[in-house]
Amino acid sequence: MLISTQKNHVERLCEIHHFNTIFSKELLPYVEIHTFQKKESLSQEGEPFPYLYYMVKGKAKVYMTHKNGQRTLVLFAEAPCFLGEMSLLEVEPFAKGVTAMEDITCLALPLATCKSLLLNDTIFLRNLSRILAEKARNRSETLAKSYAYPFENRFAAFILISASEGVYNEMHTEVAEFLNVSYRHLLFTLQDFVVKGVLEKEGRNYIVKNDAFLKQLRDEMID
Amino acid sequence: MLISTQKNHVERLCEIHHFNTIFSKELLPYVEIHTFQKKESLSQEGEPFPYLYYMVKGKAKVYMTHKNGQRTLVLFAEAPCFLGEMSLLEVEPFAKGVTAMEDITCLALPLATCKSLLLNDTIFLRNLSRILAEKARNRSETLAKSYAYPFENRFAAFILISASEGVYNEMHTEVAEFLNVSYRHLLFTLQDFVVKGVLEKEGRNYIVKNDAFLKQLRDEMID
DNA sequence: CATAAAGTATGCTATATCTCATATTCTAAC
DNA sequence: GTTAGAATATGAGATATAGCATACTTTATG
Numbered sequence: 256m257l258i259s260t261q262k263n264h265v266e267r268l269c270e271i272h273h274f275n276t277i278f279s280k281e282l283l284p285y286v287e288i289h290t291f292q293k294k295e296s297l298s299q300e301g302e303p304f305p306y307l308y309y310m311v312k313g314k315a316k317v318y319m320t321h322k323n324g325q326r327t328l329v330l331f332a333e334a335p336c337f338l339g340e341m342s343l344l345e346v347e348p349f350a351k352g353v354t355a356m357e358d359i360t361c362l363a364l365p366l367a368t369c370k371s372l373l374l375n376d377t378i379f380l381r382n383l384s385r386i387l388a389e390k391a392r393n394r395s396e397t398l399a400k401s402y403a404y405p406f407e408n409r410f411a412a413f414i415l416i417s418a419s420e421g422v423y424n425e426m427h428t429e430v431a432e433f434l435n436v437s438y439r440h441l442l443f444t445l446q447d448f449v450v451k452g453v454l455e456k457e458g459r460n461y462i463v464k465n466d467a468f469l470k471q472l473r474d475e476m477i478d
Numbered sequence: 479m480l481i482s483t484q485k486n487h488v489e490r491l492c493e494i495h496h497f498n499t500i501f502s503k504e505l506l507p508y509v510e511i512h513t514f515q516k517k518e519s520l521s522q523e524g525e526p527f528p529y530l531y532y533m534v535k536g537k538a539k540v541y542m543t544h545k546n547g548q549r550t551l552v553l554f555a556e557a558p559c560f561l562g563e564m565s566l567l568e569v570e571p572f573a574k575g576v577t578a579m580e581d582i583t584c585l586a587l588p589l590a591t592c593k594s595l596l597l598n599d600t601i602f603l604r605n606l607s608r609i610l611a612e613k614a615r616n617r618s619e620t621l622a623k624s625y626a627y628p629f630e631n632r633f634a635a636f637i638l639i640s641a642s643e644g645v646y647n648e649m650h651t652e653v654a655e656f657l658n659v660s661y662r663h664l665l666f667t668l669q670d671f672v673v674k675g676v677l678e679k680e681g682r683n684y685i686v687k688n689d690a691f692l693k694q695l696r697d698e699m700i701d
Numbered sequence: 702c703a704t705a706a707a708g709t710a711t712g713c714t715a716t717a718t719c720t721c722a723t724a725t726t727c728t729a730a731c
Numbered sequence: 732g733t734t735a736g737a738a739t740a741t742g743a744g745a746t747a748t749a750g751c752a753t754a755c756t757t758t759a760t761g
Contacts, residue, residue, distance in 0.1 A: 345608075384567055387611050387614055388569045391610055392569070395553075395618060398618055400658075402658050406747075427708075437748065442711080443747095443748085651738060661739090662718085665740065
């Protein structure tokens, strides 16, 4: 993890990503730039999260751990998006675990100095509301729709989103839980992809050989 | 539909439902009380919706119509909740169709006079954000979890929420679509409930005979 | 290093759910 | 009122997915 507060750097990035349409100007002086490398952790689970992040580049996995100690993949966060809104709004006191899937760049606002500014910034709050409203709408709609299709389709979509540089190597147990399918059936479908030449197994990894095939399965669902 | 702007009435209701924790005081003078009877329409689909409603009592069904003219049940709205946030935030320009399932009472803020007050009211925006955040979180979580259970469970939950005074009489075609299950399978499960004596068919209606049974099926899912 | 726990892998059976076919009401439009 | 289009109803066969058993690997832990 790398923090930059260089005025130059900060201002350029804020410009590019239209900071002023998302936050009021008063917040600009507090912005830091946090960058993370692939596989790095953005937050430790269970600990309070002292920033509001606006992720402008990259992709991350968000995890949650249950009472029994089991860890579950909760969602994929893709730029541009917020991270840490939940604890800012005090919907969830503790952070979920977040891991970078690719190199990530965030505009970071330290809550220590910005919390009350944020909670009184109508530009920000309007944006947040709009984003959350869209999320709530999309999320359940897409999820519901996707369940009308066989697992093959959902899995194809998942492989596309989680593979990086043509290589899929998620843990089967975790994915099965995330996609609400039995481990057995996931393996079965995976095998089927291999037989069809869509994926190729190489040690622990699966190489995507027929991208188009997966995309077609995904797009069938989306409308 | 009945509109009241009697100061008495408005103030009493606002007091009871903690208006001041949800909106700033400046909005108080604009509040109207709108009441609807069971089966009445709160909004015509496709038309702009000129109010923000805060529903303090009752339950409603929200519908959407697709390009092809098919109408779909989208969600159940239960007090306390907002109606019309989407068009306020301009996420969706036109209203969905909303039908009262029971008698409904709403605090209504006319957008003509209140729109910009609302969009600059940090108390309101904070609340809206929090509610939407919780919705986004819950919705997908519950939905996902529920799909891990057989249809019987989801259906039981649906019957409980949609029945009024112990009578279930939704259209099977519509429900099948809403619950993402085939019409055939829905009928099959319904029949099964009848055979088990949980429901009793009476003309077009189904009388709930064994509430506890349905509740148990529902609660199995919820955790 | 040894052992336990977790992940991977595969086969078989059971079941939830879908698809299609077909008949019978109901409802709305002319 | 007649007729077309929905909605209801039921049956039989197909398939997607779950469940269980079992074996082998990898990873963590003492």
